[in-house]
Amino acid sequence: MNEIIESVKNLSIGFNSQKGKQISILRNVSTNIKKGETVGIVGESGSGKSTLALAMMGYIKQGLFPLKGECLFKSKDLLKMSSRQLEKIRGRKIAMIPQNAGQALTPNLKIGYQIDEALKLHTDLNKTERDKKISELLNKVRLPSPETMAFRYPHELSGGQQQRVAVAMALAGKPDLLLLDEPTTGLDVTTQAHVLELLRFIAKDTGTSMIYVSHDLGAIAQVSDRIVVMYAGEIVLEGPARKILKEPIHPYTYGLLKSIPKLSLAGLPASMPGSQPQPGSINEGCSFYDRCNLATDNCKKNSPDLEHIKELDTNVRCFNYKELINQNNNLQTSITKKSNNSEANEVLKLKDVSISYAKQKFFDQLLNKISDQNPTVKDINIDIKKGETIALVGESGSGKSTILKSIAGLLKTKDGQIKFENDRILSSDLKMRNPNDLRAIQLIFQNPDESLNPNHTVEQILSQPLKLYFNLSGEELKKNIIDLLKKVRLGEFYMSRYPRQLSGGEKQRVAVARAFAAKPDIILCDEVTSALDVSVQAAVLNLLQQLKEDLGTTYVFVSHDLAVVRAISDRVAVLYQGRLCEIGPSQNVYKFPSHPYTEVLLGAVLEPDPDIKPKLVAEDIVEEKPPEKGCSFQGRCPRKIGDICNSEIPPWQIGENGNAIRCHINIEELASLQQ
Amino acid sequence: MLLLILKRIGLGLITLFIVSLITFVGVEVLPGDACTTYLEREAYGAALDACIKRLGLDVPAYERYLDWASNVVRGDFGYSLSGEMPINEVLGPRVKNSLVLASVSILIGIPLAIILGIITALWRDKLPDIMISTITIFSMTIPEFISATLLILIVAIWLGWLPGIVIIPSDATFYELLSNIILPVVAISMIMTAHMARMVRSSVIQVMASDYVQMAILKGVPYWKMVFRHVLPNALLPAINVVALTIAWLLGGVVVTEVVFNYPGLGRLVIESISNRDLPVVQALAIILASIYVGINLIADLMTLMLNPRLKSLQIRK
Numbered sequence: 003m004n005e006i007i008e009s010v011k012n013l014s015i016g017f018n019s020q021k022g023k024q025i026s027i028l029r030n031v032s033t034n035i036k037k038g039e040t041v042g043i044v045g046e047s048g049s050g051k052s053t054l055a056l057a058m059m060g061y062i063k064q065g066l067f068p069l070k071g072e073c074l075f076k077s078k079d080l081l082k083m084s085s086r087q088l089e090k091i092r093g094r095k096i097a098m099i100p101q102n103a104g105q106a107l108t109p110n111l112k113i114g115y116q117i118d119e120a121l122k123l124h125t126d127l128n129k130t131e132r133d134k135k136i137s138e139l140l141n142k143v144r145l146p147s148p149e150t151m152a153f154r155y156p157h158e159l160s161g162g163q164q165q166r167v168a169v170a171m172a173l174a175g176k177p178d179l180l181l182l183d184e185p186t187t188g189l190d191v192t193t194q195a196h197v198l199e200l201l202r203f204i205a206k207d208t209g210t211s212m213i214y215v216s217h218d219l220g221a222i223a224q225v226s227d228r229i230v231v232m233y234a235g236e237i238v239l240e241g242p243a244r245k246i247l248k249e250p251i252h253p254y255t256y257g258l259l260k261s262i263p264k265l266s267l268a269g270l271p272a273s274m275p276g277s278q279p280q281p282g283s284i285n286e287g288c289s290f291y292d293r294c295n296l297a298t299d300n301c302k303k304n305s306p307d308l309e310h311i312k313e314l315d316t317n318v319r320c321f322n323y324k325e326l327i328n329q330n331n332n333l334q335t336s337i338t339k340k341s342n343n344s345e346a347n348e349v350l351k352l353k354d355v356s357i358s359y360a361k362q363k364f365f366d367q368l369l370n371k372i373s374d375q376n377p378t379v380k381d382i383n384i385d386i387k388k389g390e391t392i393a394l395v396g397e398s399g400s401g402k403s404t405i406l407k408s409i410a411g412l413l414k415t416k417d418g419q420i421k422f423e424n425d426r427i428l429s430s431d432l433k434m435r436n437p438n439d440l441r442a443i444q445l446i447f448q449n450p451d452e453s454l455n456p457n458h459t460v461e462q463i464l465s466q467p468l469k470l471y472f473n474l475s476g477e478e479l480k481k482n483i484i485d486l487l488k489k490v491r492l493g494e495f496y497m498s499r500y501p502r503q504l505s506g507g508e509k510q511r512v513a514v515a516r517a518f519a520a521k522p523d524i525i526l527c528d529e530v531t532s533a534l535d536v537s538v539q540a541a542v543l544n545l546l547q548q549l550k551e552d553l554g555t556t557y558v559f560v561s562h563d564l565a566v567v568r569a570i571s572d573r574v575a576v577l578y579q580g581r582l583c584e585i586g587p588s589q590n591v592y593k594f595p596s597h598p599y600t601e602v603l604l605g606a607v608l609e610p611d612p613d614i615k616p617k618l619v620a621e622d623i624v625e626e627k628p629p630e631k632g633c634s635f636q637g638r639c640p641r642k643i644g645d646i647c648n649s650e651i652p653p654w655q656i657g658e659n660g661n662a663i664r665c666h667i668n669i670e671e672l673a674s675l676q677q
Numbered sequence: 678m679l680l681l682i683l684k685r686i687g688l689g690l691i692t693l694f695i696v697s698l699i700t701f702v703g704v705e706v707l708p709g710d711a712c713t714t715y716l717e718r719e720a721y722g723a724a725l726d727a728c729i730k731r732l733g734l735d736v737p738a739y740e741r742y743l744d745w746a747s748n749v750v751r752g753d754f755g756y757s758l759s760g761e762m763p764i765n766e767v768l769g770p771r772v773k774n775s776l777v778l779a780s781v782s783i784l785i786g787i788p789l790a791i792i793l794g795i796i797t798a799l800w801r802d803k804l805p806d807i808m809i810s811t812i813t814i815f816s817m818t819i820p821e822f823i824s825a826t827l828l829i830l831i832v833a834i835w836l837g838w839l840p841g842i843v844i845i846p847s848d849a850t851f852y853e854l855l856s857n858i859i860l861p862v863v864a865i866s867m868i869m870t871a872h873m874a875r876m877v878r879s880s881v882i883q884v885m886a887s888d889y890v891q892m893a894i895l896k897g898v899p900y901w902k903m904v905f906r907h908v909l910p911n912a913l914l915p916a917i918n919v920v921a922l923t924i925a926w927l928l929g930g931v932v933v934t935e936v937v938f939n940y941p942g943l944g945r946l947v948i949e950s951i952s953n954r955d956l957p958v959v960q961a962l963a964i965i966l967a968s969i970y971v972g973i974n975l976i977a978d979l980m981t982l983m984l985n986p987r988l989k990s991l992q993i994r995k
Binding site for chain 2: 056059061064085088089090091092093094097098100101102105106107108109110111119120123124155157168171175
């Protein structure tokens with residue numbers, strides 16, 4: 003058990019900047035991987051975790067090169083090997099499971115061929131043995147009908163299935179070490195939980211060592227024996243998983259854990275100020291100095307070493323770690339938010355809204371109607387009160403973004419009405435809306451990289467809505483822009499910057515400022531935090547809440563992340579296949595009794611706590627289309643009671659907590675079943 | 678799949694129909710008609726009447742269009758004015774000559790372009806890439822009438838290795854043609870190869886940067902196997918359409934090159950019949966060139982469809 007199979011010694015990797023300076027993105031990293039052990043490497047984007055993982059396979063990305071140190075696999079340095087020698091190790095001794103299997107499988111080759119390729123390279127089996135082995139492997143990763151699966155192309159599989167194929171491919175060479183680079187990022191919550199469960203099973207079953215790289219402490223907590231925390235290219239904390247997650251003694255890890263929204267906690271997570279320094283910008287002192295609330299003058303001048311603390315079996319890079327010992331209780335706290343006044347008027351009503359993506363046939367186009375008996379989104383009834391935050395939650399394909407688009411007027415509705423203020427019907431066609439209605443409803447997008455024009459300065463970006471809606475110019479315009487920047491906590495000097503000069507969090511703040519520039523009544527938030535790092539996400543959530551409390555704005559918040567939704571929303575609507583399953587005040591939706599789908603979603607959430615394991619109650623099948631009749635969740639429901647679920651649309655039942663559930667099972671029975 | 682092919686063929690036929698209408702109308706609205714242009718100064722009195730009668734210009738335009746179109750469908754383009762011989766006989770050898778020139782250029786140029794493109798991509802920013810890229814950009818930017826003339830000057834006049842212009846009749850045999858087409862082929866290939874090599878290069882570079890190529894490397898796939906299995910099939914797919922356009926351009930007559938080398942192909946026929954105002958031949962050429970473009974693009978689309986599993990299953994599902 004204590005045999006070390008790979009050891010990284012004083013590794014630094016970097017690149018040459020345009021000014022000819024050597025800039026390192028990995029600084030003096032040393033760690034050991036023992037046999038049979040799963041090590042989680044966690045860090046935010048830019049922390050160097052992927053570079054480290056790839057270096058452990060002897061792979062350095064183009065443009066980078068090793069500055070010093072070595073990666074010893076079974077006492078041989080991978081960084082000094084020829085490509086011929088590496089071919090013998092990659093796939094056979096160390097195998098990789100990539101982040102996005104959809105893009106990491108070669109599109110023109112069949113699944114079977116790609117697994118066979120690995121077998122041919124790394125085993126001595128003949129053709130018939132290999133064919134047998136392929137279906138064995140596909141069976142092992144629990145893919146349906148492994149015999150026919152081999153003849154399919156990557157794009158014919160769902161995201162979860164592609165990830166399983168990648169696992170099967172990695173297992174083909176019977177490696178001693180498996181390298182997993184964010185293997186569940188981008189998958190739906192239930193799929194993610196299933197893939198993690200599979201990986202855990204494989205680790206136990208084959209005794210393979212694993213290196214699990216992720217930004218998601220929830221996923222890391224589920225699989226790791228040991229955790230390595232990276233920050234700005236350095237290891238800042240390393241130790242047994244439970245110790246790191248329950249008693250983090252480095253201020254960065256402590257802040258990171260606090261900034262993760264948790265299911266068990268209502269209210270917003272605490273945020274860390276600032277963002278990770280860019281490579282090359284650290285000259286002296288501790289790299290976390292700017293964001294640390296324990297920092298002293300010593301931290302500014304001297305950079306701490308990684309210190310081994312024997313009694314905790316932990317390595318930590320901090321001068322003041324002792325202040326954090328025995329502070330663990332504080333982890334389970336959050337910032338309480340002001341709840342919404344339930345007496346407020348309704349500002350937006352969705353009445354029987356259906357939306358279809360079906361192409362209009364020629365005659366329907368003439369009559370300007372859409373004929374689709376089974377639309378993507380159907381019968382949505384939601385009343386939204388002024389000043390509340392309502393969340394639409396569901397997995398991909400649940401229709402949550404579709405509904406958002408049609409509220410914004412970007413997508414025509416098939417049936418039903420969208421009513422705004424005093425029951426005035428809003429046209430679902432953007433061109434038919436009057437300018438004031440357009441101003442009143444603003445949208446913030448998921449990815450600020452794509453929603454901000456890269457050729458405009460922040461000033462130009464923010465001046466557009468101000469000019470368009472309020473005809474401002476000159477000094478007044480400038481004053482308003484500065485006000486807006488202040489509101490989102492950015493200084494005046496940001497005005498002349500271009501989006502590429504901003505960090506992810508700063509960009510999203512500019513996008514928030516742009517939405518608020520129109521002084522809107524309703525802001526539609528489409529997965530606004532899912533492209534951001536956890537510590538930045540907490541800051542953006544807090545900012546949104548603060549703005550809402552100050553200005554009385556209403557949010558429609560779309561997200562797949564149940565913990566984030568729990569933190570920010572007053573009310574939650576759970577959607578499956580474009581149909582509502584459950585709607586109610588958020589503290590009640592997260593309590594049982596729940597709709598069986600909500601139950602499945604809640605069970606699959608990964609908490610950054612090794613003691614809370616996900617419950618897998620439903621299969622992670624991907625349904626392409628909503629069922630023609632009956633309950634939308636009939637295909638995957640773990641509590642299905644019979645034919646009635648297939649034939650009749652379930653009735654709404656109101657629970658005593660005030661949440662409405664659409665299920666054929668009596669609500670009291672549901673309550674006793676779910677206890 | 679079959680339905681899709683039929684649909685594409687149908688669309689192609691509609692395109693051809695529109696082209697035929699446009700050329701017919703275009704010729705109609707020109708001042709004068711076939712007889713006045715043919716007879717020139719004698720276009721009056723009995724001679725004109727006889728000509729009009731002979732060519733059937735006394736019936737309404739739509740009747741003439743229908744008549745002409747139905748003959749074209751049967752493969753009969755009518756008579757040329759200047760030579761007073763069937764257009765099919767005029768076209769026949771020209772089509773053959775253009776085919777010979779095009780196919781030799783294609784056989785040499787396309788493989789060369791693909792190989793150069795791959796080499797420059799795999800040795801990106803290294804010596805082979807820098808050398809080949811400089812040469813390709815150079816030969817891309819020089820207009821063909823200059824490069825062709827230079828070729829004649831150097832190879833034919835200074836060195837005297839090859840005949841400078843083609844002085845064989847248009848009905849020469851294949852072997853007679855072959856020795857004469859070396860210079861035109863070189864001139865054409867220079868431009869064509871350069872364009873396609875650049876295309877292939879950027880396409881290969883793009884695929885080399887993809888996640889699945891990194892995955893193949895990390896899987897331990899040897900370099901050249903990875904290039905042939907994982908990179909090339911995906912990188913060459915988008916090149917198919919460019920290759921098709923090039924082929925169509927070649928078959929449609931490389932006008933400038935043919936004129937410079939005096940090569941009796943379709944391109945020169947286009948110039949000749951326009952300057953002779955031989956309207957029936959111009960019409961016939963327009964239809965033929967349009968059919969070549971439609972046909973080649975149809976084939977290219979179908980090939981992309983067959984070779985790209987993603988598109989294939991998408992179509993079947995629809």
